[in-house]
Amino acid sequence: MAADENNLADRSGRLFESQKGYDPRVVLFYFIITALLITLASGLAYQQLFNAELHTERESSQNQRRILIPGPRGNIYDRHGLLLVGNRPRFAVVLYLDELRAKFRAEFIRIRKNYRAIDDKDIPTADQLWTLARVSVVQSYLEQINAVIGRDLKVDSVRLTTHFSRELLLPYPRVEDLAPAEYARLLEHLPVVSPLQLYTTNTREYPFGSAASQTLGYVGINEDVTAEDFPGEKLRTFKMRGSIGRDGLELKFDSLLQGEAGGSIFRVDPLGYRLRDAKPIESRLPTQGQNLVTSLDIDLQLAAEAAIGDQTGAAVAIDIKTGEILTLASKPDYDLRKFAPRLAHGAAADITAREAWTNLAIGGAFPPGSTFKILTSIAGLRRGVLDPTQPIADCQGAIRIGNRDFVCDNRRGHHGEVLLPEAIAHSCDIYFFGAGRLITADLLAEEGRRFRLHERTGIELPHETGRMVIPDPAYKEKVIGEKWFPGDTANMSIGQGYVLVTPLEMACFAASVARNEVFTQPTLLHNPDAPVQHTESIGLTPTQRAALIEGMVGTTTFGTASTLNLDLFKIPGVRIAGKTGTAQKKVTKDGKTGNINFAWFICFAPADNPEIAMAVMIEGETLGENFGGGRYAAPVAGAVLKKYFEKKNRPADQKLAPFKIE
């Protein structure tokens, strides 16, 4: 028996073989194998327990793809609910290349076989054959479209290759902006299940064309669409192009208007093709952005723009009680319809050449001219250096201040000894030179700063200029490096010299004067329940205020803006309180240096119970041209005011029902 157990040959072939005896060398292998097993087990445990998340992510990123589709932007309405900016659907035919894998392969084989059959020695490379196959297959689909809508579409192989390599899972657009009849024909002729599908995108729609173009702003292409709270951030993502605000309200309220992107996550094969008939792992529909209701009144806006016409200038109308902007017009402007779907280079160059990009109402700072005399009057009255019943100067057409003669530019001078109301109505420069001297430059500047004319208004628009200036001796010393002269005070008192303001600031100033307060916060957002604004009182006595208003009403009845007395602008039962201005600025045009004029007009109406305030600035084009505010700026305000009171006094049964915003 013992012999049998020791005989290996005998034990061979038994069900179980055993190793009898003890060989110490084997122990070493026990340790080695145990160590290896422990290493493997530890590694496995580490990868499975601690690195599980990492591997899941890797697996996902390898076989999953994410597609993001931007949501349409919100609409922009005027204060009465009229659509100013909306979205227009664009119908397109698209081809889903990722559904054509089998066809591409079959075509590849067919083309290669043909080359081999003719024994062509210049057989293309595999990459070239694949490109040929793709072009051939896509062209066959284009022929289907051509047959239905009678076009002659050809494949752009470079664009196709780019789309194939970079955006395989995105629809490949073949025809965009289909006409309704083409869209209808394709609906009935294309198979319901096909890689060729009808697709809708959207673009901005501007029912009023160029109206309020710089205020509304425009959008550009957004390559970087993001989807908050949508999973798969680390996956390879294909993004459809969206839009992003580039200027105006579109830029300022981009985050509000921007729609919420939708998306899908699909499983793909190793070559990146979507798995056939695969349902998305995740899917979310895009949603439209929020709507914006502006304070603009499109009727007034159109009236202002029509009145400015081809001139260069700006007009701002503001609701005195709430500070809501009713009109923010700037010319030259641009047609927003040219931005949809995208602005052509030629059109952009044209806008640049016409200098139409800038919103002059907020982006340009200009000397306010004699409209500033209202501030000088307030400063003088408040400081007690002006008495409405006492003349302070005898206007004989010119006055010597320092070593320079200053002339009265209005009505060729010779106003004589005028009181404040007449001085305002006739815009007597000599009176205000005297007033400035009595007030002093520092106090006049302090009054300007009290009305916040030295800083941005903070309106909800980008690119509001910060170049406004309310100068004082310290300013001149610091910026110009020169001493302040009495002539500078004289210039400042009539809104010339270094004074620079924006038309929006002057509209707010007019509204503040109308409310007898020092500041009006402008806003472009409409709130039907907006409270009446209240700030610090100007601080005039009733007599002083009455004299100021009398002068401003005189401006529009017998003074420098008596144009508004013409039947064309006359509004029955409404007295307008206004002030004209004409400022000069030295410029060089076509190699010649000279002065161009800025015609100004600020006003509010009705004078007794103000509702609306305005500021208009029109820029002269010709050097040395006499370009007065009463003649060029006041009619613009007249047209807007007439429209305002026409709308207000329209019988109730003629009023249009407000558009309902859902």
Added chain:
Amino acid sequence: MPKRLDQARPFLTLGLVVAAWLIIPTVFKTFTRASFFELTAPVGVAASYARDLQEYWTLRLHSNSELIEAGRDLARLNASYDLAVQQNIEMQGEIARLEGILRLPSYTGYHSEHARVVRRDFSGWWQRLTIRKGKNYNLTVGAPVVFSGGVVGRVSEVFAYTATVDLISSQTVRLAAVVEGDTRPISYQGGLNPTFGSAGGVIEFVPLDIFASANSAKRLVTSGLGGVFPPGLTIGSVIKVEPSTDGLFKSGEVKLDDRLAALTEVTVLLPLETP
């Protein structure tokens, strides 16, 4: 043969058949499928003729008085139709004159081919009819099919003596429709319809200013812009529209004519050759 292999013979045979089916050419498979249909089609057609005969004898059972009464009603109806036809001819002439003045393209003319329904097939998968005319009457794939209530569907397959019509309740049928009184084309497509439920469809790309509900349903008609159906044929009633999340359009539901489930005769419209 070993016993174990003998037991596996059925599975082996099945495997061989499947393998053969996979490798034999598509042409052969298509031929056999078509042949099968052509061979079995006469069964359905014969049943249809039998039903017609049955109906014929049912009608024969009516008394002479009933027939005379029906004939009189029919004569009156024909008279009113004759009048309507005359008016239509005049209107068509006027339309043609206006199209000529405005240089508008005229709509496609159609030749009507009436056909009896052989079989109706309503299931979760199919929503279709088989009609008793095929290549023998020059029917073509894609031809529009109508009945007195409006659109029936489109011809999807044509055989020697029969043809298959996909009903508008089928998801494979899509039309360019308009809501009555509007001119903007919208997409109509058959819905996911249960076997015995009432048929319906869905509309998409509906303009935002169109409103409809079950209480104030709007008639959905063919637009005529798609080039397949003439304009103005009833598709169904729009009973619901609601805005889509993207705010660009609305989408909605359409209730189709209940008579679609009981059709016995339809008309295939065959486009006339342009001279």
